[in-house]
Amino acid sequence: xxxxxxxxxxxxxxxxxxxxxxxxxxxxxxxxxxxxxxxxxxxxxxxxxxxxxxxxxxxxxxxxxxxxxxxxxxxxxxxxxxxxxxxxxxxxxxxxxxxxxxxxxxxxxxxxxxxxxxxxxxxxxxxxxxxxxxxxxxxxxxxxxxxxxxxxxxxxxxxxxxxxxxxxxxxxxxxxxxxxxxxxxxxxxxxxxxxxxxxxxxxxxxxxxxxxxxxxxxxxxxxxxxxxxxxxxxxxxxxxxxxxxxxxxxxxxxxxxxxxxxxxxxxxxxxxxxxxxxxxxxxxxxxxxxxxxxxxxxxxxxxxxxxxxxxxxxxxxxxxxxxxxxxxxxxxxxxxxxxxxxxxxxxxxxxxxxxxxxxxxxxxxxxxxxxxxxxxxxxxxxxxxxxxxxxxxxxxxxxxxxxxxxxxxxxxxxxxxxxxxxxxxxxxxxxxxxxxxxxxxxxxxxxxxxxxxxxxxxxxxxxxxxxxxxxxxxxxx
Numbered sequence: 001x002x003x004x005x006x007x008x009x010x011x012x013x014x015x016x017x018x019x020x021x022x023x024x025x026x027x028x029x030x031x032x033x034x035x036x037x038x039x040x041x042x043x044x045x046x047x048x049x050x051x052x053x054x055x056x057x058x059x060x061x062x063x064x065x066x067x068x069x070x071x072x073x074x075x076x077x078x079x080x081x082x083x084x085x086x087x088x089x090x091x092x093x094x095x096x097x098x099x100x101x102x103x104x105x106x107x108x109x110x111x112x113x114x115x116x117x118x119x120x121x122x123x124x125x126x127x128x129x130x131x132x133x134x135x136x137x138x139x140x141x142x143x144x145x146x147x148x149x150x151x152x153x154x155x156x157x158x159x160x161x162x163x164x165x166x167x168x169x170x171x172x173x174x175x176x177x178x179x180x181x182x183x184x185x186x187x188x189x190x191x192x193x194x195x196x197x198x199x200x201x202x203x204x205x206x207x208x209x210x211x212x213x214x215x216x217x218x219x220x221x222x223x224x225x226x227x228x229x230x231x232x233x234x235x236x237x238x239x240x241x242x243x244x245x246x247x248x249x250x251x252x253x254x255x256x257x258x259x260x261x262x263x264x265x266x267x268x269x270x271x272x273x274x275x276x277x278x279x280x281x282x283x284x285x286x287x288x289x290x291x292x293x294x295x296x297x298x299x300x301x302x303x304x305x306x307x308x309x310x311x312x313x314x315x316x317x318x319x320x321x322x323x324x325x326x327x328x329x330x331x332x333x334x335x336x337x338x339x340x341x342x343x344x345x346x347x348x349x350x351x352x353x354x355x356x357x358x359x360x361x362x363x364x365x366x367x368x369x370x371x372x373x374x375x376x377x378x379x380x381x382x383x384x385x386x387x388x389x390x391x392x393x394x395x396x397x398x399x400x401x402x403x404x405x406x407x408x409x410x411x412x413x414x415x416x417x418x419x420x421x422x423x424x425x426x427x428x429x430x431x432x433x434x435x436x437x438x439x440x441x442x443x444x445x446x447x448x449x450x451x452x453x454x455x456x457x458x459x460x461x462x463x464x465x466x467x468x469x470x471x472x473x474x475x476x477x
Contacts, residue, residue: 002086003079005057005070006130007093013066038066040081046073046157046339050376056157056339057087072395074135074173075157075339076165086165091133091173091342095440098470101396101403131440135340136176136265137474140272142348143184145355151348151368152181153309157339160319164334169264174338176265178317179255183275185310186248190282195304199242202234211235243298244307246290249283251314254321256280258328264476292323346394346473347378350436350448353471354379354390357448364423372418382422383450387431389414396437410435411466432465434458439470446471 003011044056056077058069068079070089079087143149156177189195202214204221210233218232256276259266266272295315300308320335321327351368355361361383370380379390391410396403413419414431432454439446446469458467 002088003068005068005087005089007070007072007089007097009070011068013068014064041066042078042081044077044157044159044337044339046341047154057089072342073339074342075337076167076171076335077159077337077339078162078165088167088171091135091340092130093133093438093440094130097396098437098439098441101437102468102470132476133342133440134265134474134476135173135342135345136180137269138345138349139177139180140184140269141352141474142345143180145352146188148348148351148355149181149184151351155341155344155348157341158316159337162337164336166332166334169262169331169333172333172335173340174335175258175317175320175333176262177340178313178320179258180272182251182310182313182317183255183272183279185306185313186252186279187275189248189304189306189310190279192306194240194245194282194286195242195301195307196238196240197242197244197301198236198238200234201237202232204230204232206230209233241286243290243294244311245283245286246288247292247295247314248310249286250288250290251317252279252283253288254317254325254328257325261329292318343392343394346438347392349473350390350392350471351379353448354381358450361450367422370419370422372416375413375416377413377419380419380422381450381453386450386454387419387422388434388450388453389419389431390434390436393435393437407433407435407460407463407466411463430465432467435466435468437468437470438473440473440475442470443472443475 005011038061041059043059046054046056048054054073055071056073056075057071060067060069068087074089074091076086076088079085139152139155142152156174158174202217203210207229209231212234214232214234221232222228222230259272259276295311298311300311327333354366358366365381365383367380367382368378370377377389378392379388381388381390389410391413393406410433414433419431434453436448448469448471453469454467458469460466460468
């Protein structure tokens, strides 16, 4: 029995003080919870930032009702700690919220504001306005820039210690998430060239020896079988067929099998197949026989940082498939509880778009996570004579007061002395503020070129030098 949530939606359970009736259906049981279960609710914490705890979902108990709210993380988990009911949050957004945000940032008339809020409250529960975000397509964009890809390590939380949960392939975001990360890292490795190193080889040599004679194995394999001219030796070879490369090829074969049989996230994506075809020739001469115990004891070379991350993600992929390649083609699978941080993913998606639309921008001109006085700005753009405080706002609200509180918070960042002191320094400058938010109703490309960010039609009419831009997100059809 599982609870399914979507963003801006909640699920309520009535507390049942007696045992469930024997004839209650599984669908009706989802609406109830027994009193004894209250102390076993699993309130999963994703992270702690600047002293604030971020939970994957919120639980409120009032009178005889438990209300569960989604919290901008998507994934699946056990709702009760004893593991007899699951909770799953889908990456679905309601376009009503984003339309309401656009409208409320321009309205001043209280009557119109109230009407807009009422309409949003009504339409937020209408499935016709729902659109499902393609998280995997977003991740592929993010992983295409190495300086952004390194920020993805904390995008996902996996609980390997809890019991696994049975889900369908369509509901499994974790596997394609890990596969995309792995393939993008290996693509960078192949682009630079596979690492060459010394590795051990065992070989049965005839009428000669080389390196170290493996006496015990030689007696068993040669002496007992009257092969007196053969000697089993172990010696080192310098080349590409090392433990790391053999391990990467083994994981790569799992990834190929999964991608070719997936019908949800990779079916019509030519870019993922292009990556597979790009990687495949580099491993043609590499074996895939590898002892996983040897992999765990590897000492990574700091000059090949990508290998450490690739091996780490590769181990997670094999663990997810229980080291059994036949599980890559199953339509139903078991997964450990996992959560993906959608606000962080959107932030990195905006980061990639800023880099893509401004190819000549330098690190001194685009500051990511600019920290000051316990606060952290998503982006601070300092270009020529322009300064812009940029906030990537994935978790938009449809309440007038909350929306304007968020706008005032962003505007407050522009007043910080550390921000004003950042070069270029302009006397009596008023730093512009920009809110970038997702707009699921359009698939037309929106430019984030610095020169176009502060266009007049992007400015909020009720604020001075505060702008907004909605950008499209990849959606699942």
